[in-house]
Amino acid sequence: MNSEQNDEVSDTTDDDSSNADDKIYICENLKFSASLRKRGMLTQRAKEVDRKPMTFLESIYLWNIMKGMGITISHLFKRKVTIQYPEQTRTFSKVFRGLHVLNRDAEGRENCTACGLCAVACPAEAITMEAAERLPGEENLYREEKYAAKYEINMLRCIFCGLCEEACPKDAIYLSETFAPANYGRKGFIYKKEDLLIPHPINDKEAYEKAVGDKPVKN
Numbered sequence: 363m364n365s366e367q368n369d370e371v372s373d374t375t376d377d378d379s380s381n382a383d384d385k386i387y388i389c390e391n392l393k394f395s396a397s398l399r400k401r402g403m404l405t406q407r408a409k410e411v412d413r414k415p416m417t418f419l420e421s422i423y424l425w426n427i428m429k430g431m432g433i434t435i436s437h438l439f440k441r442k443v444t445i446q447y448p449e450q451t452r453t454f455s456k457v458f459r460g461l462h463v464l465n466r467d468a469e470g471r472e473n474c475t476a477c478g479l480c481a482v483a484c485p486a487e488a489i490t491m492e493a494a495e496r497l498p499g500e501e502n503l504y505r506e507e508k509y510a511a512k513y514e515i516n517m518l519r520c521i522f523c524g525l526c527e528e529a530c531p532k533d534a535i536y537l538s539e540t541f542a543p544a545n546y547g548r549k550g551f552i553y554k555k556e557d558l559l560i561p562h563p564i565n566d567k568e569a570y571e572k573a574v575g576d577k578p579v580k581n
């Protein structure tokens with residue numbers, strides 16, 4: 363046997379001995395965890411499984427079926443946690459943040475001046491807008507000299523954090539008590555200015571009051 367063969371033999375012997383050590387170590391670990399499991403020490407919830415053969419009554423499951431039915435019937439007399447939506451709706455929390463509304467002042471003029479602060483504050487980059495100059499004769503439409511000709515919110519991006527409302531210096535945007543309804547396509551979740559603008563408080567008083575809800579509007 364040459365020196366290379368000797369080295370190979372000694373390597374193999376080393377590998378064998380380390381494998382044997384590993385096996386012993388794993389066996390010890392298994393034994394230890396088995397003993398812990400037996401004593402219910404791993405989760406404190408260990409339960410011995412009953413291996414006794416079933417009696418005739420147990421084997422037809424009658425008692426267990428009756429127990430299950432008892433639980434089901436008991437729920438008939440408990441207070442129901444579900445509601446018949448959309449006929450019934452839940453009362454939202456006072457701090458609920460729902461769908462955005464672009465606000466008007468008491469005369470029905472749009473508050474937004476397209477300053478872009480809401481878009482800058484938005485962590486989801488969900489808001490885009492285009493500004494335009496108010497023309498003479500449009501004073502009854504827009505409160506400020508500059509207004510948002512285009513204003514869009516991507517509701518798929520929005521996380522309803524309310525930072526846009528916080529950032530707005532004109533009280534032009536707020537999060538209402540309604541939520542974005544389901545839709546079949548992505549495009550349906552891009553809310554344009556027409557979708558967001560609150561109804562006119564003078565020309566369409568009823569729709570305006572409905573849109574405002576219980577939330578106090580700052581003008």
Ligand code: SF4
Nearest residue numbers: 484520521523524526
């Ligand atoms: S609620 Fe938050 S995420 Fe949604 S548009 Fe406003 S700032 Fe952006």
Ligand code: SF4
Nearest residue numbers: 474475477478480530
């Ligand atoms: S909603 Fe408010 S913050 Fe956003 S562009 Fe209009 S005025 Fe500026």
